[in-house]
Structures are given as C-alpha cells and as structure tokens.
Ligand SMILES: Nc1ncnc2c1ncn2[C@@H]1O[C@H](COP(=O)(O)OP(=O)(O)OP(=O)(O)O)[C@@H](O)[C@H]1O
C-alpha cells in the first residue's frame with residue numbers, strides 16, 4: 001500500500017497477509033509510522049488497498065467474501081453490519097452527548113438503541129457520563145465512548161486503534177476484560193497497540209516492520225474466498 005503525496009509515492013505496506021479469527025484477541029504492534037493505522041483502515045474497509053484484497057466472513061464452514069470491487073454502498077453496509085471500528089483519534093461527534101454518539105449508528109429502533117447504548121456505556125465504566133459532550137470528557141473517557149459506539153450493532157469483528165492509549169491501569173483492566181468477553185462470544189478482536197500489557201494479553205501478536213508482518217502465537221490457516229459465481 002502506498003500513499004500519493006504531492007507527486008511523491010510513500011510506500012507503507014508490502015507483503016502483508018493477515019488473518020484475524022473469531023474467538024481470539026489479536027494484537028498488531030510496530031513502531032510509530034510502521035503502517036498499523038493504514039492496515040487497520042484497509043481491514044476496516046475505510047481505505048481500499050492499491051494492491052491485494054480484503055476477505056470478510058467465512059465462519060461456520062462458509063468461505064469468506066472478497067470485498068474487492070464492491071460498491072461504496074455495499075462497503076458501507078458491510079462496515080455498519082459487520083465491523084466495529086475504534087479510531088485512533090476517536091472521531092466522536094462534538095455536538096452530541098456520549099449517549100447520542102453511541103446510539104447514532106444503531107441500526108434498530110431508537111428506544112432499543114438507547115437502552116443498548118446505556119448498557120454499553122456502563123460496560124466501559126461510563127454509566128455516569130452518558131449526558132456529557134465529548135469536550136466534557138477526558139481523553140480516556142472519549143476513547144471508551146468510541147469503543148461503546150463500535151459495539152452498538154453487535155459486530156462480529158472489532159478493530160480498535162490503540163484503544164488503551166489513554167487509560168489508567170484500572171480502566172485498562174476493565175477494557176481488557178471486555179475484549180476477552182467479546183472474543184469468548186466468538187468475535188474477532190484486533191487491537192493496534194504500543195502497550196506491552198495488551199500485547200501479553202493477546203492470543204496472537206503480529207508485528208509490522210518496514211512494511212512487512214511477522215507473527216507470534218497461533219497461526220491462521222490460509223483461506224480461499226468464494227468466487228463470484230458461487231455467491
Ligand atoms: N494520507 C497520507 N499520505 C501520505 N503518507 C501518509 C498518509 N497517511 C499516513 N502516511 C504515512 O504512512 C506511514 C504509516 O502511517 P500510519 O498512520 O499507518 O502509522 P502507525 O503505525 O499507525 O503509527 P502510530 O503508531 O504513530 O499511530 C507514516 O510514515 C505516515 O507518515
């Protein structure tokens with residue numbers, strides 16, 4: 001993957017082959033600038049890769065779907081229904097309360113959304129902060145609201161960019177417990193992190209270095225996507 005920058009090419013990723021499985025917490029580590037966020041945005045279907053492909057799904061014996069060539073609308077649907085994404089810079093809407101930020105992407109009814117959002121805010125330790133605007137929350141609190149928002153549609157895949165970057169040990173423990181529960185429920189959890197506690201906690205660790213991945217922990221089996229004619 002390269003970025004085009006004022007007539008220059010900035011090469012970031014090459015030879016990256018990463019499989020994130022349900023039931024596991026996977027950590028993605030690497031130096032600042034090594035391409036972790038770039039890779040996460042590709043996996044989260046936010047940035048199309050200029051080379052290679054992203055496969056989604058493939059649980060219970062079915063083969064995964066190749067997302068290359070899907071329309072923007074189809075990608076947006078996949079993101080809404082299947083992926084929970086926590087941005088490195090949170091991306092909360094500043095004019096809305098914590099509760100509203102969590103409810104807004106909810107795909108079901110409004111009442112149900114509010115109830116779910118309150119439950120999720122409690123789960124990230126923010127029951128008392130539901131009516132605060134983002135500017136009335138600490139950095140770590142905003143980060144936790146962003147996580148609650150990512151979980152509102154019960155996604156089978158959770159991608160989080162340094163979700164413990166701003167947390168004290170107690171909140172970190174709370175979130176690691178939550179990530180473990182999410183994995184135990186069968187979800188795939190991918191955490192970008194600089195934090196050794198998170199890396200030690202993960203089932204699989206992938207390290208990005210000079211654009212390439214090396215891994216430790218249990219390795220993924222190769223998967224073949226279903227073809228166009230099989231869909
Ligand atoms: N839009 C862009 N145009 C050009 N270069 C970019 C762009 N976005 C990122 N880069 C470059 O790509 C490289 C990887 O950036 P990325 O944000 O993926 O790193 P990172 O591993 O997430 O770093 P950090 O740990 O600091 O968050 C960096 O060197 C960055 O300068």
Ligand SMILES: [Mg+2]
Nearest residue numbers: 036037088161
């Ligand atoms: Mg980053």
